[in-house]
Amino acid sequence: MTSNSAKTIVLTGVSRGLGQAMLEGFIAQGHRLFGCATDEGAIAQLQKTYGDPHQFAVVDLADDHQVQHWSGQVLQEIPAPDILINNAGVINEPAPVWQISASEFDRVIDVNLKGVANVLRHFVPAMIDSQGGMIVNFSSTWGRSTSPEVAPYCATKWAIEGLTRSLSQELPSHLAAVALNPGVINTDMLQTCFGSSAKNYTTPQVWVRAAVPFILNLSGQDNGKAVTVPA
Secondary structure, rough: OOOOOOOOEEEEEEOOOHHHHHHHHHHOOOEEEEEOOOOOHHHHHHHHHHOOOEEEEEEOOHHHHHHOOOOOOOHHOOOOOEEEEEEOOOOOOOHHHHHOOHHHHHHHHHHHHHHHHHHHHHHHHHHHHOEEEEEEEEEHHHHHHOOOOOOHHHHHHHHHHHHHHHHHHHHHHHHEEEEOOOOOOOOOOHHHHHHHHHHHHHHHHHHHHHHHHHHHOHHHOOOOOOOOOOO
16 A cells, blocks of 8 residues: 555544454555544553554543543544544443433443544544545444344434434545444444344454455545445
8 A cells, every 4th residue: 555545544442343453454555544432451451452544542522631642642643643533432331221220321421422522623623724535433333223122222323314414514625534334343332232142143353354445445435425335
């Protein structure tokens, strides 16, 4: 890959699951990564493993001040990301909605929805100024359908679909935003819901072979679309 085709990518939730798989896939193809997660040990290991020019930070996306500080650090290094990927997310322990505590419900909303808004708030202006970029907000199969006992998670992912469509109508013509359904992947979150049957689904390591080129090939013509990584 030539330097002309290399992208700078901001990716949230890089410490495990789909985020870690994407990180490895993008770096392997020559792209520069700026990633975050809340796991201090995992972030330290990622920085040790990959080092410059990639940078990784401990950030709680639910805290707007932390996101603002992180964006400031990133935007000191680059004018703006070419691709901004809101991947980080959490899920509730399966239970009927009336049995889920307020604190657990709040955490799902704070990370999955408000965390995305915080990231957009602090990176999109730079992308507008740089006159280019793609925003990928991770939705879910449960952002377009529902299941029992995951109501908070479903609510956030349906909200991401609406937020992204509205965002796409607000962006100038040189930017684009999509809501991306990754499909059903055997991650820690799926295991929380499906238990041992999660092993019957695709692993992140296999999924990423299709996901990375799919994301890299998104264009302005996709603005506002609800897209899905090919199986």
